[in-house]
Amino acid sequence: MAEQTLIIVKPDAVKRNLAEEILSRFEKKGFIISKQKTLNFTAEMAKQFYSAHSSKPFFDELVSFITSGEVVAAIIERDNAVSLTREIIGNTNPKEANPDTIRGDFGISITENSIHASDSSESFDKEVNVIF
Numbered sequence: 001m002a003e004q005t006l007i008i009v010k011p012d013a014v015k016r017n018l019a020e021e022i023l024s025r026f027e028k029k030g031f032i033i034s035k036q037k038t039l040n041f042t043a044e045m046a047k048q049f050y051s052a053h054s055s056k057p058f059f060d061e062l063v064s065f066i067t068s069g070e071v072v073a074a075i076i077e078r079d080n081a082v083s084l085t086r087e088i089i090g091n092t093n094p095k096e097a098n099p100d101t102i103r104g105d106f107g108i109s110i111t112e113n114s115i116h117a118s119d120s121s122e123s124f125d126k127e128v129n130v131i132f
């Protein structure tokens with residue numbers, strides 16, 4: 001059965017004009033893009049979106065980066081969407097991500113790691129409400 005997940009192409013990748021290429025990687029893997037939107041996160045949205053990380057030492061950096069420029073958000077769907085998307089994006093730290101993953105190919109640092117994806121269907125439900 002089709003499952004949905006959310007991806008956010010982050011400011012470092014949008015600035016380098018990588019959004020189309022990144023979205024097309026999912027389409028090539030059989031995902032349907034059901035909604036897509038270009039937006040700027042406000043600080044309020046960022047804090048809500050990343051609330052699970054609010055006590056982490058990198059929280060301020062996270063909020064500052066995600067609000068630093070345009071992002072492209074998309075709801076994508078196919079069977080096994082959440083776990084397959086995690087595989088396609090690769091390790092959070094680009095230095096540890098495999099080649100051929102999005103972060104392995106395009107990520108600059110653990111903060112400027114090019115893409116976010118929901119890590120569970122519960123996270124998807126919460127995150128999608130911040131964006132769409």
Ligand code: CMP
Binds near residue numbers: 053
């Ligand atoms: P993302 O998938 O958007 O979800 C949370 C983000 O926190 C993650 O990508 C990273 O960009 C960031 N992050 C995770 N761990 C660290 C860390 N140790 N230092 C700085 N940023 C981090």
